[in-house]
Amino acid sequence: MEAIVQFFRDYPLLWTLVKAVVLANFTLAIPLAVIYIERKVAGFIQSRLGPVHVGPQGTFQTVADALKLLLKEDIVPAGADKRFFYIAPYIAFVSVVLSFMVLPFAPGWVALEMNVAVLFVIGVSLFNVVSILMAGWSSNNKYSLLGGLRAVAQLLSYEVPMVLSVLVVVVYTGSMSLTGIIEYQVQHGWNIMHPPVMIAAIIYFVCALAEINRTPFDLPEAESELVSGFNTEYSGMRFALFFAAEFANNFFITAFAAALFFGGWDGPILPPIVWTFVKVFVMIFVFMWVRWTPPRLRIDQILRFAWQFLVPVSLANLLFAVALGVR
Amino acid sequence: MTIHQAPKRTKYNPFVYFVEGLVTLFNGMVVTWRNLWRPKVTVRYPYERRPVPPRYRGLFYLKWNEEKGRLNCVGCTLCAQACPTNVISMVKIGKGQNAGVSEFTMDLGRCLFCNLCVEACPFDAIYMGPAYELASERRDACVFRIADLAQGGEEAVRKNIETVMRLMAEEEQAKPAAAVHAPRGGHAE
Numbered sequence: 001m002e003a004i005v006q007f008f009r010d011y012p013l014l015w016t017l018v019k020a021v022v023l024a025n026f027t028l029a030i031p032l033a034v035i036y037i038e039r040k041v042a043g044f045i046q047s048r049l050g051p052v053h054v055g056p057q058g059t060f061q062t063v064a065d066a067l068k069l070l071l072k073e074d075i076v077p078a079g080a081d082k083r084f085f086y087i088a089p090y091i092a093f094v095s096v097v098l099s100f101m102v103l104p105f106a107p108g109w110v111a112l113e114m115n116v117a118v119l120f121v122i123g124v125s126l127f128n129v130v131s132i133l134m135a136g137w138s139s140n141n142k143y144s145l146l147g148g149l150r151a152v153a154q155l156l157s158y159e160v161p162m163v164l165s166v167l168v169v170v171v172y173t174g175s176m177s178l179t180g181i182i183e184y185q186v187q188h189g190w191n192i193m194h195p196p197v198m199i200a201a202i203i204y205f206v207c208a209l210a211e212i213n214r215t216p217f218d219l220p221e222a223e224s225e226l227v228s229g230f231n232t233e234y235s236g237m238r239f240a241l242f243f244a245a246e247f248a249n250n251f252f253i254t255a256f257a258a259a260l261f262f263g264g265w266d267g268p269i270l271p272p273i274v275w276t277f278v279k280v281f282v283m284i285f286v287f288m289w290v291r292w293t294p295p296r297l298r299i300d301q302i303l304r305f306a307w308q309f310l311v312p313v314s315l316a317n318l319l320f321a322v323a324l325g326v327r
Numbered sequence: 328m329t330i331h332q333a334p335k336r337t338k339y340n341p342f343v344y345f346v347e348g349l350v351t352l353f354n355g356m357v358v359t360w361r362n363l364w365r366p367k368v369t370v371r372y373p374y375e376r377r378p379v380p381p382r383y384r385g386l387f388y389l390k391w392n393e394e395k396g397r398l399n400c401v402g403c404t405l406c407a408q409a410c411p412t413n414v415i416s417m418v419k420i421g422k423g424q425n426a427g428v429s430e431f432t433m434d435l436g437r438c439l440f441c442n443l444c445v446e447a448c449p450f451d452a453i454y455m456g457p458a459y460e461l462a463s464e465r466r467d468a469c470v471f472r473i474a475d476l477a478q479g480g481e482e483a484v485r486k487n488i489e490t491v492m493r494l495m496a497e498e499e500q501a502k503p504a505a506a507v508h509a510p511r512g513g514h515a516e
């Protein structure tokens with residue numbers, strides 16, 4: 001094993017390729033677990049059982065679903081802008097893989113050590129918006145277009161307070177590298193202990209919900225209004241890719257929060273990688289819990305909430321953080 | 328006379344809005360959290376089933392009379408006449424009080440499960456039972472013969488015919504020898 005790893009390490013290009021393959025497959029595999037948990041939690045909250053048939057406790061249900069989607073016909077609607085229609089799901093997926101690239105799972109377990117990782121993540125995750133707009137616009141379907149436009153309006157508004165709340169952490173730790181931020185927390189205690197970061201974490205949580213289109217903010221794919229939103233016309237593998245990207249993004253946004261606010265891999269007794277996953281899945285559970293509780297907001301309520309409340313509060317919070325914790 | 332006025336609209340205050348939102352969200356999340364741990368209502372149907380209610384209208388059965396050793400049915404066709412969709416057809420054997428059926432066919436593809444045949448029967452012969460999975464991929468699987476319907480199956484049908492024949496023979500023997508039937512349809516000159 002060691003010899004194999006050493007062999008790849010001797011050839012940096014090969015080593016990069018290995019990391020890319022591992023990350024891409026991880027990004028494809030993680031949604032299977034997250035979707036399974038989502039369906040179980042949804043079932044339990046509604047006094048159902050969730051999937052139980054395929055495999056022990058239905059664990060292979062999502063695998064079976066993914067296989068089914070891969071085998072299905074790939075339909076392109078008449079009048080669709082084919083180039084954009086084809087390429088949109090890949091952009092969505094690639095944007096998530098790119099974000100995973102700079103995410104440290106454990107000490108040394110990071111595909112690309114980047115000193116501006118936070119900035120990189122924020123930049124790359126905006127590709128998701130592009131892909132949603134492309135999908136909505138190219139589908140030649142009014143529901144898709146409405147979903148896409150709503151997605152852009154919503155994601156762009158919530159990106160602002162999200163970035164401002166992430167900035168609070170950067171101000172506190174004096175680093176933009178995710179590894180640096182986590183190592184700071186290992187030494188000085190978790191960031192969430194500081195009041196401004198606490199506020200920032202709450203704002204981040206709300207924005208994250210909006211960012212991954214989950215229920216109080218799931219306007220881009222509001223089933224009761226827009227059929228399925230921007231991915232209405234997608235079928236088969238492309239739909240699966242959108243779905244995978246969404247749930248991988250769900251995983252990533254919680255992992256990012258764990259790194260920023262909850263000390264990443266930091267924790268007693270258990271190995272670091274386990275701590276990362278524990279924190280991530282607890283937060284994913286909270287996301288699901290929220291998803292099955294409040295009803296959907298209206299588009300004007302959502303935008304008003306973002307611009308009139310979250311942006312000023314996060315700006316004030318940033319000032320507060322600078323005043324308190326500048327180093 | 329008082330004029331009802333709409334309640335004064337308070338000015339939109341984002342902070343009040345936010346706090347109210349948090350409180351209602353918290354209340355809702357308590358509800359869903361409790362629901363998470365409540366017993367599940369799902370019945371995993373093919374593996375487990377609900378008990379069938381006692382008066383459930385499922386598959387018909389012809390009642391077996393253990394005392395007499397035969398089916399209760401005497402082939403009077405009252406059920407067939409009561410049926411709005413002509414589900415029932417039968418072959419009668421014998422006549423009079425001891426008559427019975429040798430064949431009793433129900434085409435459940437037409438059946439409404441309306442219970443009229445059961446209500447029409449004066450002999451307690453036909454009932455609706457608790458069996459319910461009657462769907463099939465073939466049309467002729469909807470036709471239920473006497474062996475499918477009788478309580479006790481093939482064996483009961485065979486015994487039923489035997490008993491009815493025996494009863495008929497006994498009746499014949501008990502009659503005075505003089506009373507021979509005239510040939511049917513002919514006038515006795």
